[in-house]
Amino acid sequence: MTITTVLTDIEGTTSAIAFVKETLFPFAEQALDGFLEARRGDAEVAAILAEVPGADPAATLRGWMADDVKATPLKTLQGMIWEAGFRDGRLRGHLWPDVAPCLRAWHAAGLRLAVYSSGSVAAQKLLFGHSEAGDLLPLFSGFFDTKVGHKREASSYAAIAAALGTNPASILFLSDVAEELDAAAASGLGTCQLVRPADAAVPSGRHREAPDFPAVAALCGLPATP
Incomplete structure (x- = not known):
């Protein structure tokens, strides 16, 4: 056909x-805590975190990052973090x-x-x-x-x-x-x-x-x- x-x-x-592993992943990892703090009252972020197991969602997310787990909540948050970098020109x-x-x-x-x-x-x-x-x-x-x-x-x-x-x-x-x-x-x-x-x-x-x-x-x- x-x-x-x-x-x-x-x-x-x-x-x-290498772009994903050496540029995007480290960028998201370094920005994670600051992003979660800045968006603490954001309903969209809260809904994503509700899908993350464990008493400390940030710790779970960092563990997923370290193990390259293909979890939808992690990928969604990474996308939101990368958005700021792409939009302000730090990322291409x-x-x-x-x-x-x-x-x-x-x-x-x-x-x-x-x-x-x-x-x-x-x-x-x-x-x-x-x-x-x-x-x-x-x-x-x-x-x-x-x-x-x-x-x-x-x-x-x-x-x-x-x-x-x-x-x-x-x-x-x-x-x-x-x-x-x-x-x-x-x-x-x-x-x-x-x-x-x-x-x-x-x-x-x-x-x-x-x-x-x-x-x-x-x-x-x-x-x-x-």
Whole structure:
């Protein structure tokens, strides 16, 4: 079936793993206590903290950060903390140089673009809206995070296809993680594993493999950049 939609991961796919681990995560960790103090009376923050177990939510959050737990309350708070950094210019969303030209070419050719990441939708929009390549938000038709389900569960991809109103077979999912691609394939999506040398990605042998987005285009029959 012809590909009509490209669904992409972020970390290790459009952006360096190091950006998330060495820039975004430390930024959120250092700002956590001050953020919670400043937003103590905020109903939205209180509702998020109510989902965090333990007598000391801040301690639980720091533990989740240390263990890189993909917990929705943590990801939501991280997104809110990062928002301030992106909006005041302290943060810029990293993209590999090949990504934005391909996204623009695919969008111009009529393909729908969407994002599925363990980072919150708010964080996704900040990264692409304040990226090193400018504001890319107008290129995308949808953003999905762990609220739709976890990335290694096939049902998550079925839910995304339903939300987009698209036949799963017409969606191409891009990720560097083989287990995520396995789950997507189990729901009928096409897949391609990004194996970027700079991120020391390990090929799985179970999916099409590409070192960058132009190679994805060549392998999967997508429009090439001008």
